[in-house]
Amino acid sequence: MSIYQHFRDDEKPFIDTILDWQDFVMTRYAPKCTDFLDPRQQEILRLVIGSQGEVNAHFFGGFEAAERKRALLVPEYFQVQQESFGLSLFELDYPAKFAKITHRELLGSLLGLGLVRDKFGDLLFKDDCIQFLAAQEVADFVAAHLTHVGKVGVSCKEKPLSEILHIETHWDEAAGTVSSLRLDTVLSEIYKLSRTKIAGHIESGGVKVNWKTVEKTGYELAPGDYLSVRGFGRSRLFAVEGVTKKGKQRIRYGRLV
Template identity: 80%
Template sequence: MSIYEHFRDDEKPFIDAVFGWQDFVISRYAPKCTDFLDPRQQEILNLIIGQHGEVRTYFCGGFEAAERKRALLVPEYFHVRQEDFGLTLFELQYPKKFAKITHREMLGALTGLGLVRDKFGDLLFKDDRVQFVAAQEIADFVLTHLTHVGNVKVSCKEMPLSDILHIENHWEEAVGTVSSLRLDAVLSEIYNLSRTKIAQYIQSGKVKVNWKPVEKTAYELAPGDNLSVRGLGRSRLFAVEGVTRKGKQRIRYGRLIS
């Protein structure tokens, strides 16, 4: 049985990359640090390599509850230090009394520099403070070129990782029933909207599953999938907890409230 059978088709390129990293570590007996990975990618990496055998895997995103983390694949017996992950923490300096910066604006400003999302970790907001984690290899570029977020003039100050804002996600959990695990059916239950309305969101490119855009209403979900609908917020399918007498599937899910 091929290992690909355990994963979705769109995850195959990432699986190939994982095997490439593994071969690099084994053949060169040297560590391999990846770009920032989302939680689903971290899960896949752990399932394929884990902590056993010739290669071991460690993750760091600046703090324990970080969502996006860099992975460090190392030979057995390699001593891992935090600095091996190549993380740089920036805090935004801007006129806080006169401006407010949103997550979407911040992400747009960073990717607008011509850098891919994989080079950035979590974007952290607390009161009027804004921080973000970046790969060390692009830190000088960001420091020089990030001068505006939207119409707001900004500058970046490099901070020690010990000063990172510790943000934890909180989920409002609920239980419901769906006719199937189709994307439109599950989102309809979670957001309490008709499947017709949900289909409009999906087909207009406003829905992501595990941080990737999905435009097929019939896309089949699985427990653990992370979902987002632009304008409605983020959610997660935690588990499928059985079948009702009428043949519907009972699901447990959560919506992100902070």
Template identity: 50%
Template sequence: MSSIYQHFRPEEKEFIDQVFEWKREAAEMYAPKLTDFLDPREQEIVRSVVGAHGDTAVFFFGGTAHTERKRAYICPSYFTPVEKEFDIVLYELHYPDKFVSIAHPQVLGSLMGLGLRRRKFGDILTDGKRVQFLAAKEVSHYIEVNLNRIGKTAVTLDKKSPDEAIAQEEEWKEISTTVSSLRLDAVLSAFMKQSRQKVQMAIKGGLVKVNWKQQENPAFECTEGDVFSVRGAGRAKLLTVEGQTKKEKWRIVLGIVK
């Protein structure tokens, strides 16, 4: 068990312990465990802990083919779930789209404003006009009763089948660059093409997430696989750390959402 911890950050230990407990329950009780929606970093941890072999297996599904946030289904290895067992509901918002527009942050804020934890709903999908979101079935009735406004805009909800989901596929481009260190402010400076001073202000101002968690420490040490999102600037991923140059700078490859 202890060898798993060395592959992840110390602050992730509590979640790793939780996954071990889920795995134990599935194995000892011969009963599946369906989790809330997990971000990709948490999915990676679950995949590492449960493993591909042994007496338990794990499956992921977020409601559609390309969702980022997914529920995990941990079960005895002889079992394979079908999609409906993930208990996910897809909703589309109806609102006067000729007069107002609704963006991702507004939907997120309104759902959180109902008192729901972020893990009870998955991706928010939009094509610029239509807006959909995915939610755990166990809170669907509560959402249907209580969600009637997004911000100041009155909305109604319509349940949709998974094949009616708005397609959302991100395209990434790779860039190779050098940075003075693997500190968060240095890596984001290369991504955002801004001075480290401006980047530090964004980090300390709560505008930056690393692996889907807010990170306010400019000296945070980045590693391969880290995903960054900066409010107003987009998303990037540290794909590769290629080593140091003769001038002791770090050669890195970043993936940036187009």
């Protein structure tokens, strides 16, 4: 039985990467620290590596409820320390009384440094305090080159992880019925928008499934998928819970609040 049959075609390259990491740890008997992974990637890694093999996987993103985490793949009995994950915490110094910085602006400025999203963890906002996590190997570069977010002048102060903002995520859960698990059908139920409006968002590139842009209205969803519609926030399809007498599928889902 092939391991690939349990995953979508577009997830197969990532599975190959995981198998390469696993082989590295087993042949060299040395740890392998990954870049930051989104929750779907973390789930795939757990499923591929398992919990009974010669290689164990540990995850850390700065605090327990972090969304994006680095994985550390290690041989059995390897002692994992927090420092092994190579995380750097930065706090922005900026004129908070006169300027406002958004999540999108900060992410855009970080990627504008020429680094990929995988090098950054969660972006944390609480009142006027803004922090973000970066891979330790790019920390010096980020500190030296992140001087503006949008038009706002900023500087980065590295902080100990003990001073990280603990941001909890909350899902507003609900249940409903859909005629199918097509992307446009499920999003119409979750966001209470017509399928025509949802189709417009999908076809214009404004919809992501598991952090990847999907432009096909008929894309088939599966329980566990993370979803987002630009301008309407994020959601998740938690479960499919049977079929009604009229042949519709009962789904349980949540919107991030």
